[in-house]
Amino acid sequence: MTEAAAPARRDVDSEVVDLCRELIQIDTTNYGAGESKGERPAAEYVAAKLDEVGIESQLFESEPGRTTLVAHWEPEGVDRSVAPLMIHCHTDVVPAVADDWQVDPFAAEVRDDMIWGRGAVDMKDFDAMLLSVVRSRQREGRAPRRPVRLVFFADEEAGGQLGSKWLAQHHRDLLADCSDAISEVGGFSLTVRDDLRLYLVQTAEKGLxxxxxxxxxxxxxxxxxxxxxxxxxxxxxxxxxxxxxWPQTLHPTQRAFLDEIEKAFEIEINHDDVEATLSRLGTISRMVGATMQNxxxxxxxxxxxxxxxxxxxxxxxxxxxxxxxxxxxxxxxxxxxxxxxxxxxxxxxERAVEAEFAGSLVEAMQWSLEQEDPHARTIPFMMSAGTDAKAFGGMDINCFGFAPLQLPPELDFTALFHGVDERVPIESLKFGARVLDHFLDKA
Ligand SMILES: [Zn+2]
Structure with missing residues (x-):
């Protein structure tokens, strides 16, 4: 780890707040059972933002209005000898019952230095970071190290039948040449103490x-x-x-996660009651508890x-x-x-997903976080639920949850997913954009 001089300032985070707010203001509620709205306007918004900086994109519709965007980002200077990195996200959000909220869920109000609204953490925050970073690099002529496939899926929140799974079935070639992928859910911080923050990288998902x-x-x-x-x-x-x-089975990801948590917090975890031992991790403990067995x-x-x-x-x-x-x-x-x-x-x-927590991509995650947070330590973890990564079965793609976000210690982040008063701190969003920018130099 280095406390070295701050890297030269690049203009990667100045737009991210506006982009995130504008995306939240496009109501992309996915009601399930094939019913949704707003995915087409969201995809068109993203396409226009990419087009402004000279990146062409293609829109695909599984059904009218169920729009997924794919763009090949391969500017002058990328190393074409390396297989593409897929960065995928989704534009749809789960429904919000406005009466339960303190704010209009689709107004994207800024309050207490946070952006409030449906999708603020799942996952218009990352959609905005990605757009912000790509646009800034295009404007400044800074190519990513290798070709990048940008994918904004429809229908993730209803299982991806009309988004990722449809694309994987009907346009497999647009995905299958990628060797690695990053997306939700991971990369967020868990503060242990002032000089240690764990960043949880998702390397495995349970199957269904x-x-x-x-x-x-x-x-x-x-x-x-x-x-x-x-x-x-x-x-x-x-x-x-x-x-x-069901008998407990310690999957290597889970073992590594528990070891790291024990070390960081100087505790001993009772494997028979993981949730109680880990209660100080907040709602993450429930997810960990569910990944101890089938x-x-x-x-x-x-x-x-x-x-x-x-x-x-x-x-x-x-x-x-x-x-x-x-x-x-x-x-x-x-x-x-x-x-x-x-x-x-x-x-x-639906398949389980697993990738090894090793290799140059994982090193790039650790390195890029350290550029912005010298007290960062990445650790692997397993999700109990699913993401679009499930759609890439039979393709040789290492899938990671890495949407970097440094969070204030008091924020119960996982409770915000699909929750009431979903919101994201503006500083976290800007931090994430800067880390993602570094990551593209090495990934
Ligand atoms: Zn999501």
Whole structure:
């Protein structure tokens, strides 16, 4: 680490506030089930901002208005012998119920040196940083080290069927030649003490397996004896599955994360109760707790139509999440617990994601943070939920969550994701833009 002279000032953060506010003011609410608004105007806004500095972009629509933007940023001076780096983000946001907020969620008001509004941390902050940095480098003729693929996806908040997954299926060649990718959710700081800030880089994501359990039995009158009752069979099966204690499996990412946390905070983590030991990390502790093992939760039950009729058919739905490498174990365990009378079907399956926390890209993250924060230390972590990185299955892309943000220690950052009064400190935003700018010199 160096406390060396501040790097020469580049004009990378002067626009970032305006860009972020203007993006928030374009209401891009994704209501799910294919319903949304504003993604096309947002993509057109981004395209215009890129066009102003001479970068051409292409817009793709999976359905009318569901717009994803792709741009090849390969100015004079990039090293074309290196495979492109993908920097992807999304323009859509989750709904906001205005009555619950202290401010209009789409006004992008500035209050207490923060920008308030839906998308302020998920993820119009990073959209703005990226635009700001790219525009500044273009104006100043500073090429990134290697070719960069800029992607602004639609539909991330509803699982990406009309955004990342659609693009991966229909325009695979636009993504598949990239060897690395950065996006949400990671790069934010966790203050340990004045001279140590951890920056959590996401290197793994759990996978998802939604399951349907089907029990067949003998239909009949509710007054009769029936030892082939579909409801009874199904209830017993989901009882076993729902109360199953999944064994803890320390994935290498998780092990590295816990080791770093123990060292930094000088604590010993109780692996049987990670959430309690890590309560001082705020809401991050919940995410860490959920990445200690596979989980399967019964969520939907469907059977019967009348109290005195035994149905011949009963169904349940389960939400399963597996650690990278834990997929086979999850499905085998569910089948075994369900028993021979129950049919188990996977209805939705999304891959787990993992990348090694090593190599020149990871070094570039550490280095670029140090240029702005001499007390920065990057550490890997695993997300319990998913991002657009899930769409890049079968492509050889190392995916990282690295959207750098230095946060004031008192801000409960993860609670702001999809939360009420979502907001981002202006200083954090500017910091992020400067770090991203350094990163492009080395990445
Ligand atoms: Zn997001």
């Amino acid at each position: 397996m939604w399951l349907k359990l089907i029990a067949e039995g003998r239909a009949g009158h509710g007054s009769m004896r029936n030892d082939e009752n579909a409801v009874t069979r199904l209830a017993a099966a989901i009882g076993r599955i729902g109360s199953h204690q 989980t399967v939760n019964p969520t939907v039950l469907r059977a019967g139509y009348k109290t005195n009729v035994i149905p011949g058919h009963a169904e349940a739905e389960l939400d399963g999440r597996f650690l990278p490498g834990g997929e086979e174990e999850l499905i085998a365990t569910v089948r075994e617990l369900a028993g021979p009378d129950i049919t188990v079907e996977a209805t939705v399956h």
